[in-house]
Amino acid sequence: MNFTEEQIERYSRHIILPEVGGKGQAKLLDAKVFVLGAGGLGSPALYYLAAAGIGTIGIADADCVDLSNLQRQIIHSTEKIGMPKVESAKKSIEGLNPDVKVIVYNERLGIDNIRKIIRDYDVILDGSDNFPTRYLMNDACFFEKKTLVSGSMFRFDGQVTIFKPHEGKPCYRCLYPEPPPKGLVPSCQEAGVLGALAGVIGVIQAVEAIKQILKIGDELAGHLLIFDALAMTFRKVKVRRDTQCALCGDNPTVKDLVMYEQACEIQAAKCST
């Protein structure tokens, strides 16, 4: 790959790193990363993936920007309230780095479209806000043999890991076999999240996605990183591939995509058009 002078300057702090170099930067510019959700986790992840010069970024989100999003969803801004989130995110990314080709999916991912959409990408980031989508994305990545960088957060706690069952590493169902049934998790009204926590978790997802593309360092696959913002601690626990796993285990029972019931109503923001 031949860099332009502007690219050499833009990515100079990467290129001088022996672990990245010109070759690594070329890999990033060639890479295709898909981000599910342009929300709390997606915002910081998208910004850093774009800044790093990921050549193609796909973004799926069916919502529009709402005032209550802006406490943590930093890729949007006040004047973009009412705009589809994917369009808002695309504008912010293009403002940061014109090298990035942004492909938007202004739709909800479901059984019918998810496999086809993720098929074109190298690495998938999950920044979704509900269990049914997380299980759907996990299963779709398993069937499509895609590496899934998963981040989640709740109140002051965050979790990050990588699922890679196609390389013998665990999947989401190895970690948590089933979603919580309706009524057992706190209702959406009770839920809240520290805005800056989204930055911590989303940026760690971006770091891991970039490392996957560069093939450097130790990966989080096989480990769950747990961040407690109140105690200000990071801990890592082991995640093992479960031979009994319903999806990637030795005798799978999940052989096709399934959509679980929402544990609570999702209230989508009103779009201005």
Next chain:
Amino acid sequence: MAIKVRIPTPLRKLTNGKDEVEGGGKNIKDLINDIEKQYPGLKERICEDDGKIRRFVNIYVNDEDIRFKNSIDTELKDGDEISIIPAIAGGMF
């Protein structure tokens, strides 16, 4: 024998806001029963009616998931650190 148990934020309402509690027991089952005595309501958030750990909650002894050890019969020794880690989904709405 005092064993430290890390409590995730969603369950801290039941532990008077404490992020860590101490309990005792020779195995996980005993430990859960012991902390339930101190903080009533905790057990039903972690366990099914039959005492098994709920499928969306993991319990770790140090960094090992007890599902890959002896589940609730996993034995404990002094100094072990227990973490309760529920599945979380948020990006939040």
